[in-house]
Amino acid sequence: KKTAKPAAAAAAAPAKAQTKNKENKKNVKKGDTLLALQWKKEQNFPMWYSDVITLSEMISYYDISGCYILRPWSYKMWELIQDFLNVEMRAIDVENCYFPLFVTQERLEKEKDHVEGFAAEVAWVTRSGDGELAKPIAVRPTSETIMYPAFSDWIKSHRDLPLKLNQWSNVVRWEFKYPTPFLRSREFLWQEGHTAHATHKESDVMVLQALELYRRVYEELLAVPVIPGYKTEEEKFAGGMQTTTVEAYVPISGRAIQGATSHNLGQNFGKMFDITFQDQEGKTATAWQTSWGLTTRTIGVMVMVHGDNTGLVLPPRISPLQCVIVPIISKKLSMEDVSEYCSALLKDLVAAGIRAKFDDRTMYNPGWKYSHWEQKGVPIRIEVGPRDIETKQARCVIRYSGEKVDMPVAGLGAALVTKLDEIQKGMFAKALTYRDDHLVHVTDWKDFVPELEKHNLVMTPWCGGEHKDWEEWVKNKSREESLASRGEEEEDARTATSVAAKTLCIPFKQPDLPAGTKCIASGMDATCWVLWGRSY
Numbered sequence: 001k002k003t004a005k006p007a008a009a010a011a012a013a014p015a016k017a018q019t020k021n022k023e024n025k026k027n028v029k030k031g032d033t034l035l036a037l038q039w040k041k042e043q044n045f046p047m048w049y050s051d052v053i054t055l056s057e058m059i060s061y062y063d064i065s066g067c068y069i070l071r072p073w074s075y076k077m078w079e080l081i082q083d084f085l086n087v088e089m090r091a092i093d094v095e096n097c098y099f100p101l102f103v104t105q106e107r108l109e110k111e112k113d114h115v116e117g118f119a120a121e122v123a124w125v126t127r128s129g130d131g132e133l134a135k136p137i138a139v140r141p142t143s144e145t146i147m148y149p150a151f152s153d154w155i156k157s158h159r160d161l162p163l164k165l166n167q168w169s170n171v172v173r174w175e176f177k178y179p180t181p182f183l184r185s186r187e188f189l190w191q192e193g194h195t196a197h198a199t200h201k202e203s204d205v206m207v208l209q210a211l212e213l214y215r216r217v218y219e220e221l222l223a224v225p226v227i228p229g230y231k232t233e234e235e236k237f238a239g240g241m242q243t244t245t246v247e248a249y250v251p252i253s254g255r256a257i258q259g260a261t262s263h264n265l266g267q268n269f270g271k272m273f274d275i276t277f278q279d280q281e282g283k284t285a286t287a288w289q290t291s292w293g294l295t296t297r298t299i300g301v302m303v304m305v306h307g308d309n310t311g312l313v314l315p316p317r318i319s320p321l322q323c324v325i326v327p328i329i330s331k332k333l334s335m336e337d338v339s340e341y342c343s344a345l346l347k348d349l350v351a352a353g354i355r356a357k358f359d360d361r362t363m364y365n366p367g368w369k370y371s372h373w374e375q376k377g378v379p380i381r382i383e384v385g386p387r388d389i390e391t392k393q394a395r396c397v398i399r400y401s402g403e404k405v406d407m408p409v410a411g412l413g414a415a416l417v418t419k420l421d422e423i424q425k426g427m428f429a430k431a432l433t434y435r436d437d438h439l440v441h442v443t444d445w446k447d448f449v450p451e452l453e454k455h456n457l458v459m460t461p462w463c464g465g466e467h468k469d470w471e472e473w474v475k476n477k478s479r480e481e482s483l484a485s486r487g488e489e490e491e492d493a494r495t496a497t498s499v500a501a502k503t504l505c506i507p508f509k510q511p512d513l514p515a516g517t518k519c520i521a522s523g524m525d526a527t528c529w530v531l532w533g534r535s536y
Helices: 005-026 045-055 072-091 112-121 144-154 200-221 268-272 297-306 335-351 366-375 386-391 412-437 445-453 468-485
Strands: 059-061 068-070 102-104 123-128 131-139 163-172 187-197 226-230 242-250 255-266 276-278 284-286 288-295 323-327 356-358 380-384 393-398 404-408 439-441 457-462 502-507 528-533
Touching: 045 059, 045 297, 068 072, 072 187, 072 200, 072 297, 144 163, 144 187, 144 268, 144 288, 187 200, 200 226, 200 242, 200 255, 200 288, 200 297, 242 297, 242 502, 242 528, 255 268, 255 297, 255 528, 268 288, 288 297, 297 412, 323 335, 323 366, 335 356, 335 380, 335 386, 335 412, 366 380, 380 386, 380 412, 386 393, 393 412, 404 412, 412 439, 445 457, 445 468, 445 528, 457 502, 468 502
Parallel strands: 323 356, 323 380, 439 457
Antiparallel strands: 059 068, 102 131, 123 131, 163 187, 187 288, 226 242, 226 502, 242 255, 255 288, 276 284, 380 393, 393 404, 457 528, 502 528
16 A cells, blocks of 8 residues: 655655764764755755755754754844844834743633644643642643733723733644644744734734734745735634734745734633723723734745755845855965954944954865855855955855855945845845746646646635635545545655645735636635645
């Protein structure tokens, strides 16, 4: 009996790559960096990904499956996202706070649909030292049930609204599926926003404000194009009224990935946790609530979209270093000879607001440094040799395009600010073109799976987001046809890369839908276009 080996192998690949990387590192002097990826992006995408994030010093593996060490190179990226969101959240009156990591079983299980959505992933603490706890305590999978009893205590009047809070924290979801660093892990970092409002309209505004921030993180910081839209009833947040999302596309793998979500919770949690207030007429009313979150998954998406067979390719706005200065040391030029020149360059770049470094290490030759910083994805490498000093210029090498340009030292900082902006825009444009080239419209079922097999996102007419039965039919039918075309009968239940299609969103921006257009699955009249894809 044949099984879906490609999916299972892809899911297990990070673990294999971890073993291979460990073996490679045995042959490398401590402190050195492996200078070449062992896998090609277009030949084995999962192994390439694991290679990139370990050899670029973003991730180290840990001895608990699904848990990873974020090294300074990747954590700095997360800090840059935090810096951006903190400024933007303050501008819409969202305040930071922190709530406990643990939640009682009684609180967690208070909202039935909500807990069912997370039940399989909840980690429980049952022991303390040598003794059993009187009652098990859950480690937060999300914080609605932790925060909302406090909301009930704090909100008494319409004057207490709106309440807009955000916390930066970690959460634990004990995933059953094969883990992948950044994308699917048992512990991850995120921000989660939670707000309460007097009216439905105000809560809807908040949902879209948060989603717009997420779109900007992806498109303006990470140079990754996303498609905003509504989740279907099948895919919405457990216990919520409506979920909005931004969906990204990953080249080569041809898969979609959920970028971030923003939920209108309606009054469901307000009723469960008695979050009520006196309105302006003196009547008791229930608050309307939202929750919204963005995780370190953002970093993994960026790596997969932009990385190449040399390593990371970082958009300037998210890169820990935007420029690195590498002196070309030789018999003709010592570090002492070049140090003053490079230090002056560094001072100019930093004064222009550029995150820059002068790599003055003497134990590595220039070629090693070139490879090292290329692998780490630094947007611009500035090379300084004897001729550059004589002519008062510097050679600038652009990571994402390979372009080499000689630039005068006078005004270099200001010139490179402009160049970094060009790189940011160029990387976004390249990713957008690739994504749009793999977004197709299909109106006949016979074309659906063949387009998925071409690594495309597929937009189809649909009978409405409430039709969970037909959504499930498409998922099962697409899996069946995809496996049959490969001569396989089933796929690993733990795979995070199923061949089945799923709805990604009902895009806000809808193509024209002529009257009488039929749903691709049910044959009923279509009410909207829905976006499908194979997803992580």
